[in-house]
Amino acid sequence: MADTGLQISNVDHSYEDKQVLHNVNFDVPDGKVVALLGPSGCGKSTILRAIAGLITPDRGRISLQGRDLTKVQVRNRKLGMVFQNFALFSHMTVAENVAYGLAHLPRQERRERVSRLLELVRLTAFANRFPPSLSGGQQQRVAVARALATDPSALLMDEPFGALDRALRSELQAELVRMQDDVGITTVMVTHDQEEAQAVAGQLVVMNEGRVEQVGSPEEIYDHPASLFVNGFIGHANQQHATVTGAGRLRTADGSEIAMNRTLNYLPGAEVIVTSRPEDLSLSLTEQPGAIAARFDRAVVMGRFLTIDAKLPDGTAIKAQVLRDGGPRPGKGDAIWLIPDTSRLHVFPGNNQIN
Numbered sequence: 001m002a003d004t005g006l007q008i009s010n011v012d013h014s015y016e017d018k019q020v021l022h023n024v025n026f027d028v029p030d031g032k033v034v035a036l037l038g039p040s041g042c043g044k045s046t047i048l049r050a051i052a053g054l055i056t057p058d059r060g061r062i063s064l065q066g067r068d069l070t071k072v073q074v075r076n077r078k079l080g081m082v083f084q085n086f087a088l089f090s091h092m093t094v095a096e097n098v099a100y101g102l103a104h105l106p107r108q109e110r111r112e113r114v115s116r117l118l119e120l121v122r123l124t125a126f127a128n129r130f131p132p133s134l135s136g137g138q139q140q141r142v143a144v145a146r147a148l149a150t151d152p153s154a155l156l157m158d159e160p161f162g163a164l165d166r167a168l169r170s171e172l173q174a175e176l177v178r179m180q181d182d183v184g185i186t187t188v189m190v191t192h193d194q195e196e197a198q199a200v201a202g203q204l205v206v207m208n209e210g211r212v213e214q215v216g217s218p219e220e221i222y223d224h225p226a227s228l229f230v231n232g233f234i235g236h237a238n239q240q241h242a243t244v245t246g247a248g249r250l251r252t253a254d255g256s257e258i259a260m261n262r263t264l265n266y267l268p269g270a271e272v273i274v275t276s277r278p279e280d281l282s283l284s285l286t287e288q289p290g291a292i293a294a295r296f297d298r299a300v301v302m303g304r305f306l307t308i309d310a311k312l313p314d315g316t317a318i319k320a321q322v323l324r325d326g327g328p329r330p331g332k333g334d335a336i337w338l339i340p341d342t343s344r345l346h347v348f349p350g351n352n353q354i355n
């Protein structure tokens, strides 16, 4: 069988006359997890619905292992699904819930498969319990086991841990990663939680307003964001308006000169937005060449780090994260200088609105 996984190619979709997906393209390699990530309403669930066959896209192709799914009926797509509301049958035991789609199998085989799946999701001891007596996390593990029971070709998960508290979420994320190491099932997971996406998926698909902004590994996306939107959505990005003054040189709106350590793809005079990550700024209480002048507002201790909130002269907020040990501690209203690691600054066209 061709090793082509799940492919979404040139998919458009409209609800009534409103187009909500615009030329969506991405692949999920066989046995890998891809997370669809983006703000509310950007079209993540719509893509999942199109893969599941619950809606038919206006245009484009969705294929699994080389087979075009577009014309295949929902029940013949062989997909496992896990949604935010667990949708378990409360009058059936955990084992019966998992066995639900397996009525066609001989009894012994069914039993063996259920017990293997319960082992996989670590719920063997709960086989005879009823869902209402389980915790949210346990119920969601039953839902995962049930989705896997029919040996699906791919797994679709829509905010599967969305209803759970933070600690449970991260426990289940770790479980999912462990389970994937065991069974390696091609999975598309929708989440609006960037930490969750980074924790479980090898590849992220970052979406905005129905368009794919970037596809890549968590590192690629963090280190080389393709757009200002991605830069600010994955992690924090400080933004400053600037003008290109020469090869690799910028002047920010408040007059700071920044010498980049690389040439920029912009002509002198171009209006740009330069962004910095908080952890790529270091703090000084004296003026430094190439440093961003700011006024200290407050600092919050985060373990070994200090998260600094400051203001640029035009009032724009800027954040820095520095090591706490022995570093300077300014007071509210003090002038500070934030020295950027220029190799890690990003520059984007300036016609975007700063938000």
Ligand SMILES: Nc1ncnc2c1ncn2[C@@H]1O[C@H](COP(=O)(O)OP(=O)(O)OP(=O)(O)O)[C@@H](O)[C@H]1O
Binding pocket: 015, 016, 020, 038, 039, 040, 041, 042, 043, 044, 045, 046, 047, 192
């Ligand atoms: N059945 C529908 N009829 C009309 N518009 C819809 C329908 N379902 C979704 N939409 C619209 O399509 C757009 C994309 O919705 P979708 O549910 O795919 O977004 P999402 O990224 O999954 O959002 P969320 O994170 O809030 O679940 C939104 O503007 C939404 O209002």
